[in-house]
Amino acid sequence: MEIKLAREMGFCFGVRRAVEMMEQEAVVGRPIASLGSVVHNPQVVGRLGERGVAVVRSLDEVGERRLAITAHGVGPAVYEEAARRGLEVVDTTCPIVTRAQQWAKRMVEQGFALIVFGDPQHKEVRGILGWAGGKAITLQDEAELDTLPDDLPSKIAVLAQTTHTEAKFTSFIHRLLQRRLHRLSELRVINTLCNATTGQQAAALELAQEVDVMIVVGGRESANTRHLAEICTEAGVPTHHIETAAELDPAWFTPSARVGVTAGASTPDFAIAEVLERLRQIDAELVTSGRREGSPR
Numbered sequence: 001m002e003i004k005l006a007r008e009m010g011f012c013f014g015v016r017r018a019v020e021m022m023e024q025e026a027v028v029g030r031p032i033a034s035l036g037s038v039v040h041n042p043q044v045v046g047r048l049g050e051r052g053v054a055v056v057r058s059l060d061e062v063g064e065r066r067l068a069i070t071a072h073g074v075g076p077a078v079y080e081e082a083a084r085r086g087l088e089v090v091d092t093t094c095p096i097v098t099r100a101q102q103w104a105k106r107m108v109e110q111g112f113a114l115i116v117f118g119d120p121q122h123k124e125v126r127g128i129l130g131w132a133g134g135k136a137i138t139l140q141d142e143a144e145l146d147t148l149p150d151d152l153p154s155k156i157a158v159l160a161q162t163t164h165t166e167a168k169f170t171s172f173i174h175r176l177l178q179r180r181l182h183r184l185s186e187l188r189v190i191n192t193l194c195n196a197t198t199g200q201q202a203a204a205l206e207l208a209q210e211v212d213v214m215i216v217v218g219g220r221e222s223a224n225t226r227h228l229a230e231i232c233t234e235a236g237v238p239t240h241h242i243e244t245a246a247e248l249d250p251a252w253f254t255p256s257a258r259v260g261v262t263a264g265a266s267t268p269d270f271a272i273a274e275v276l277e278r279l280r281q282i283d284a285e286l287v288t289s290g291r292r293e294g295s296p297r
């Protein structure tokens with residue numbers, strides 16, 4: 001088996017920064033309550049839990065602990081409520097997300113109708129909507145552009161969830177122009193896509209075109225990991241999205257298979273290392289058992 005790695009994969013700078021900040025703060029000895037999981041990766045959350053970083057769902061559960069804001073960011077109401085309760089805040093919001101939040105605020109203040117292209121349930125998007133004062137419209141799919149009300153202001157600003165793909169955002173803008181150009185006096189497209197994510201997506205696509213099977217490592221709840229798996233699947237290569245090395249199935253491989261490995265921006269180095277170790281074991285087992293070659297499943 002030939003194992004090839006994507007030239008860009010794994011922890012992005014924003015997630016690495018958030019995890020390191022929480023680890024450093026937890027070392028101080030006072031426990032931290034993280035408002036939601038620091039990243040969509042159960043292994044990372046588990047390790048932080050051992051160091052005194054607990055996950056809470058609301059400010060009511062924080063108690064005497066310090067409150068950590070995750071890399072996804074939150075809306076201004078959370079900061080205001082934390083201040084009202086006298087909570088000490090450890091803010092690990094990724095600077096790229098902060099930039100998207102500030103653009104949302106600015107565009108609404110300037111009288112633009114703001115469209116956010118993303119998943120309305122995703123934490124990052126909910127935070128951005130908060131900075132837009134609840135005045136933004138969220139569209140998850142470009143087909144939803146056809147449902148926009150006719151009486152929308154003629155000045156429209158658009159930004160995207162940071163982990164969206166370039167191809168989908170481009171297509172979204174294209175369709176918006178096709179449908180509404182005659183109603184627009186001004187269109188502002190704010191490129192809020194994260195370079196770390198788009199770089200990983202390009203690297204995953206490049207690798208998918210060179211191999212027989214792709215392994216995408218990362219949390220199932222991780223939007224950017226799921227996008228990587230989609231990109232590889234759309235490239236026509238059999239793709240398996242796994243969270244841990246234990247999920248690797250030897251039946252996916254043949255002794256001569258070229259196996260590509262990539263990982264989402266929230267996937268820690270140790271999870272990738274465990275997957276590579278298990279792949280090498282499987283390779284050795286396949287060679288030893290002299291398994292007949294066939295196409296990977």
Ligand code: SF4
Pocket residue numbers: 012013014015071094095096097162163194195196197224265
């Ligand atoms: S994927 Fe990009 S925006 Fe999200 S945390 Fe990482 S660096 Fe920040």
